[in-house]
Amino acid sequence: MPVTGDQQLLKQLNRMALVRQVGSQPGLSRAALADVLQLTKSTVSMLVRELMDEGWLLESELLVTGEVGRRATPLHLDPRRLALLGADVGVDEARVVAVDLLGKVLDTRIVSYDDATDPASCLRLVALALVRLAKRLDRPAAADGGIDGGPRRVLGVGMGLHGAVDEALGVLRHAPHLGWRNVDVAAQVGAHFAGSPLAELPLYMQNEANVAALGEFEFADQASADPLIYLSIGYGVGAGVLVNDRLLTGLRGFGGEVGHAVLQADGPPCSCGRRGCADALIGLAALLQGERPSHPALERLFARVADGESGTCAAVDAAGRQLGILLNNLWAGFDPMAIVIGGPALQLGSAFTAPARRVLADYADAALLAPPAIRTSHFGAQAVAIGAAALVRYRVTRPLDVQSMERSAGRRDMAGALHGMMGA
Numbered sequence: 054m055p056v057t058g059d060q061q062l063l064k065q066l067n068r069m070a071l072v073r074q075v076g077s078q079p080g081l082s083r084a085a086l087a088d089v090l091q092l093t094k095s096t097v098s099m100l101v102r103e104l105m106d107e108g109w110l111l112e113s114e115l116l117v118t119g120e121v122g123r124r125a126t127p128l129h130l131d132p133r134r135l136a137l138l139g140a141d142v143g144v145d146e147a148r149v150v151a152v153d154l155l156g157k158v159l160d161t162r163i164v165s166y167d168d169a170t171d172p173a174s175c176l177r178l179v180a181l182a183l184v185r186l187a188k189r190l191d192r193p194a195a196a197d198g199g200i201d202g203g204p205r206r207v208l209g210v211g212m213g214l215h216g217a218v219d220e221a222l223g224v225l226r227h228a229p230h231l232g233w234r235n236v237d238v239a240a241q242v243g244a245h246f247a248g249s250p251l252a253e254l255p256l257y258m259q260n261e262a263n264v265a266a267l268g269e270f271e272f273a274d275q276a277s278a279d280p281l282i283y284l285s286i287g288y289g290v291g292a293g294v295l296v297n298d299r300l301l302t303g304l305r306g307f308g309g310e311v312g313h314a315v316l317q318a319d320g321p322p323c324s325c326g327r328r329g330c331a332d333a334l335i336g337l338a339a340l341l342q343g344e345r346p347s348h349p350a351l352e353r354l355f356a357r358v359a360d361g362e363s364g365t366c367a368a369v370d371a372a373g374r375q376l377g378i379l380l381n382n383l384w385a386g387f388d389p390m391a392i393v394i395g396g397p398a399l400q401l402g403s404a405f406t407a408p409a410r411r412v413l414a415d416y417a418d419a420a421l422l423a424p425p426a427i428r429t430s431h432f433g434a435q436a437v438a439i440g441a442a443a444l445v446r447y448r449v450t451r452p453l454d455v456q457s458m459e460r461s462a463g464r465r466d467m468a469g470a471l472h473g474m475m476g477a
Contacts, residue, residue: 101128111133144346172225184249212242212258215261230289266283269432285437287337288338290379311383312331312336313325321333335379358401377415393430
C-alpha cells in the first residue's frame, strides 16, 4: 500500500532539488533541469509551475539556442516575493535582518540589550524585533511603512548564537562570553512569537560561525566553494565548516570550536581551563589589556593600532602570527577550497592579517603546496545575521536534513525523560 507521507516527501525533495539547482546554476531551462536532476520533463514542468506560483522561481527572457523547436526559458530564484529572517544574538547587542532569496538585505535593525547577562530579557527583545520585521514585510508598499516590493511571505527565522548550540533541541549549551548556559532558546523565542505572523513558521538556530559560513555558501558569489571554512574572530575564535554540502556540527554541537584548539603548549590560560588555546592567543578579549570586553574597549584597541602604539601593535602582530598557525592547521585538517575570515578582529586591518598570511605562505612553501584561498567575509558586520537567514534557506531546501534533526530531537527528549524517571 502506498504511503502518502512518503509521496509528499518525495515531491518536496524534488521541488527543493530544483530550487537548489537553480540557485547554484541560475539560467537553467526546464529541459536542462530535467537532465541534471534525472527527472521527467513533465515532472519538472509541473514543479516549476508550482514554484513560480509560490514565489520561489521566475523566468527571464527566452534563450536563442539555434536548435529547432521551442526556445529555452532561463529560470532564476525570484527575489521579489519571499523573505528570510535572521538574527545575530551578539555579546554586546543583537542585529536582525530580512533578506530576499538571494541574500539581499531588505531591512535591518540593531537591538540594544537591557541586561546582557539575562538571556530571557535579551531573547525577548530579539524576538519582538523579528516580529516587527515580519509585520513590515507583510505590508503592501514602502509608502505605507512596508518594505519595497512587499508584501512578502516569510519562509522562516534563523538565529546565530555565540556559543555551542544543540540545533535539534533548540538549546544554547554554553555561551562563554555571555555567561549563558543551557538556555532553551527555541522555547523562549517561540513563546514570544505566539499570536504573531511568525507563530507557525520554522525556527532554526546554530553557532554564529556556522551560520556565517552558510551565508558565504548560500549567498556569496563563490557559493560553489566546497569545502569551505568560515573563521570568526571576535572576543573568541570559532569556525564553521562545510564539506560536501554538509555543515559539520559534531556530536553535541561543539564542532568548529577551534578557539579551544591548543596552538602553544604551556601558553596563556584560557577560560576553558586549558592553556595556549586560540582564544587566549588570537581572540580580541586577549588583546584588551585586561579591560572588560565591550564596544568602547574595542574602539580603544582599534585606535591604539591605528595610532601605531608599539606595545599594542606588537601584541597584534603576535596574534596574527598565531592566526597563521591556526590557518595552516585548518588547511591541513580539512583541505578547503577557501577559508573566509570574518568578525570584529578584521578592524585591526593588515596589522593582524598580514602576519597570518606570511606565516601561512611560509608553511605552504615548506610543503611545496598551494594554500587555500584566504579572503574576508562578503557581508562584514552583518555576516552572522545574514548567515542566520541563510540557515533558513539551507534547511528549508534540504527536507531530509530537517527530518533527521526532528528524529534526533525526539530521541534526545526520550533519553532525557528516561533519565529523569530513573533518577526519581
